[in-house]
Amino acid sequence: MYTHAKNIKMQGKPLSETGKALIMVHGRGATAASIFSLAAELDVADFTLYAPQATQNSWYPYSFMAPSEHNQPALNSALELLSETVENIKSQGIGSEHIYLLGFSQGACLTAEFATRNAQRFGGLCILTGGLIGQQIDLSNYQGNFVGTPVLITTGNPDPHVPVSRVEETVAILTEKGAHVTKKIYVGRQHTISSEEIALAKKILKGEL
Template structure:
């Protein structure tokens, strides 16, 4: 088992110019460098980009549906790296409502888990094929109020890694904490991000709520 070195790729204009941040969390076997171009597809040119890098390109070793203990200490270390990234953005005078979190697959699981443990009014959560982590959900970990944060959560049906049932459990939990969730399940969709998902995400990134 391992803990994660603090590595975060940044891209775009400085926060002092943009006033808003997009944190992109890559999937298993991928890299910070490989997920950054997604911001261009989302038209996020006016965001400062932050992409944490997992040590060994994997945030935690087993399925997100495995007993949580099996994924430690890597899971807690991954969540701490995201927390440090967000805290660093807040420390530069950016409000939480101007911070957007995006993840794909393993990164989407981390996005939902991190946000639920630190719920506040984020700009938006973009959860591309993922859900809350653990064999059973430990609702005692989830704290705060999303205060209407817009959330997009998507998956394929079936998806090789993410059962729709866990997506639905995640939606229920996020909504109970005050999030405004858009849920999309695509029959037969491969484990990827489709154009329709990008269009829905653009609406959240471009909203002026």
């Protein structure tokens, strides 16, 4: 088992110029650089971009639907790295309503789990093929209220890693905690990010969804 080194990549204009941050969370086997490559399609020139890098290129070793204790201590370490990233941004005078998070696959699951454990008014969340973590969802982990945060959550049907049932459970919890959720299930879509998901993510980042 492993924990994560504090390794957070940055890209774009300084936060003092943009006043907005987008935290991009890569998937299993990927890198901060690879998730940054998505930025070219998202019209984020007016954001400061952050991408934490997972040790061994994986946020936790097993499926997100394995018992949570099987993914420790990597999972808690990953959640802590996201927390440190958000707190660093806030310490520079940026309110949570100007902080956006986007993740794909394993990174989407981590994004969903972190945000729901620390629910507040974020700028927006893009959970691209992901859901809350654990063999069963433990509601006692989740604190706060999203206060209308716009959320995009997606998966394929079927998807080899993220079942529709877990996305449905996640949507119910996000909604109960005050998020404004847009759910998209794509029949027959491969485990990837589609052009429609990119278009919807752009709307989240522009405050149009």
